[in-house]
Amino acid sequence: MFSILKKPFSSNLRTRTLQHLTRTLTCINRIIRPSSGRQFLFMTLIIAFGHIQARTSESNICMLLTAFFTWGVSIGPFCTVGSSAKLGNACRLFPGSHIFGDTELGEHCIVMTGAVVGEDIPGRTVIGFNNIIGHHAVVGVKCQDMKFKPGDECFLDVGDNNEIREYTSIHRSSKSSERTVIGDSNLIMGSCHIAHDCIVGDNNIFANSTLLAGHVLVEEYAHTAGAIVVHQFCQIGSFSFIGGGSVVSQDVPKYMMVAGDRAELRGLNLEGLKRRGFSTAEIKSMRTAYRKIFMPIDAKSGGMEDRLTEVEQHEELANVPVVCSMVQSIRGSFEGNRRGICKFRQWSGC
Numbered sequence: 599m600f601s602i603l604k605k606p607f608s609s610n611l612r613t614r615t616l617q618h619l620t621r622t623l624t625c626i627n628r629i630i631r632p633s634s635g636r637q638f639l640f641m642t643l644i645i646a647f648g649h650i651q652a653r654t655s656e657s658n659i660c661m662l663l664t665a666f667f668t669w670g671v672s673i674g675p676f677c678t679v680g681s682s683a684k685l686g687n688a689c690r691l692f693p694g695s696h697i698f699g700d701t702e703l704g705e706h707c708i709v710m711t712g713a714v715v716g717e718d719i720p721g722r723t724v725i726g727f728n729n730i731i732g733h734h735a736v737v738g739v740k741c742q743d744m745k746f747k748p749g750d751e752c753f754l755d756v757g758d759n760n761e762i763r764e765y766t767s768i769h770r771s772s773k774s775s776e777r778t779v780i781g782d783s784n785l786i787m788g789s790c791h792i793a794h795d796c797i798v799g800d801n802n803i804f805a806n807s808t809l810l811a812g813h814v815l816v817e818e819y820a821h822t823a824g825a826i827v828v829h830q831f832c833q834i835g836s837f838s839f840i841g842g843g844s845v846v847s848q849d850v851p852k853y854m855m856v857a858g859d860r861a862e863l864r865g866l867n868l869e870g871l872k873r874r875g876f877s878t879a880e881i882k883s884m885r886t887a888y889r890k891i892f893m894p895i896d897a898k899s900g901g902m903e904d905r906l907t908e909v910e911q912h913e914e915l916a917n918v919p920v921v922c923s924m925v926q927s928i929r930g931s932f933e934g935n936r937r938g939i940c941k942f943r944q945w946s947g948c
Contacts, residue, residue, distance in 0.1 A: 669688075672690045672691065673691045674691055676693050677694065677695050678696040679697045683698070683699075683716070684702040685707075686706070686707065686727070688706045696713070699716035699717045699719060700722045700723070701723040701725070702725065703715070704727035706728045707725055708729075708730045710733040712734035714736045715737045720749060720750065720751040721750075721774070726758035726759075726782070727759070728759045731762050732762055732763040732766060735762050735765060735768075737754070737756070737767070737768045738769075741769040741812070742769065743794050745773070746773070750773050752773065752776075753771050753774075753776075753777045754777070754778045754779075756780040757800070760780060760782065761784075761785050763785075763787045764788045764789070765788055766786055766788065766791070767791050769794045772795055776794075776795045777795070779798065781800040784798060784804070787803075788806045796810050796815070797814075797815045798810075799817045799836075800818045801818050802816055802818065803820075803821045804822050805824040817834065817836040817852070819836055820834045820835070820837070821870060826842065826843065826845070827846065828840075831936075833936070835849070835852035837853050838851070838854050838855065839854075839870050841857025842857075843859070844857050844858055847861070847937070847940075848940045849938065851924060851928045852923055856940045863940050884921055887918075890909050890912075891925075902928075
């Protein structure tokens with residue numbers, strides 16, 4: 599069979615091959631119905647010509663190696679689907695995309711041309727529903743961590759409704775006790791990098807060339823501008839904003855905006871808070887708290903701990919949940935082995 603593939607195909611031979619493939623798939627479909635009730639299509643070693651949905655007329659080659667498929671899967675020419683892969687209903691693999699290793703794609707996922715998902719190493723890559731993997735993105739491959747030992751299991755879990763754009767790389771964890779996790783409804787623009795053991799929450803927007811080093815935690819509704827770098831083990835709080843070209847080497851508390859070569863606090867993320875539906879009263883309370891913490895008028899106001907305590911004991915501010923959440927986010931950055939918060943200046947606007 600493989601020797602035949604090296605020679606041009608006549609129209610009659612191509613037609614007969616497709617007819618034989620269709621009869622084979624129909625027979626397999628009748629026979630294999632797992633007890634779980636989900637109907638998978640099982641292929642032992644099939645060399646198909648063109649799209650699996652019998653829409654092709656060109657002699658392009660697609661390799662499917664003992665993979666599991668559900669209904670409505672579309673696989674373009676020159677794709678590779680590894681022996682342990684599982685593709686959910688209505689997944690679409692564009693020409694020249696590749697699925698390797700123990701990888702599972704949920705329903706309605708789209709893998710664009712040149713993208714690589716998974717790798718033939720121990721561990722697993724799980725992609726949820728309705729995700730788009732952009733052109734030439736690399737998702738679920740071995741990490742770039744010297745602590746990684748060949749043979750260790752490593753994992754990546756991606757949620758639902760994420761758009762991962764072109765040339766983005768997302769790596770698996772560095773060891774079996776960790777996981778790289780991407781939540782739901784994130785927009786990860788072109789050429790971003792999410793390293794091993796990162797945890798990214800829901801509804802975040804990473805602009806082009808956002809680079810997260812290992813073990814970074816991003817909460818939810820955070821927004822980065824382009825070309826930013828985040829140091830390993832940093833935490834990015836919810837509803838925060840990172841300005842373009844920033845180098846973030848310490849934590850960014852909730853609701854804050856940072857910018858600069860070594861990122862500094864530049865006040866609250868006012869525009870982002872308004873867009874996310876925070877009330878005028880909540881924003882006013884947060885501005886008051888910010889000034890008390892980072893812009894004290896009294897030179898005898900004490901250190902950071904004293905100012906945080908003052909806000910917590912304030913008659914009005916102590917009863918505002920978003921203020922309490924902001925104070926706790928700042929406090930948490932100084933606990934244990936955390937890196938503290940980004941630097942701030944007395945003249946920072948709010």
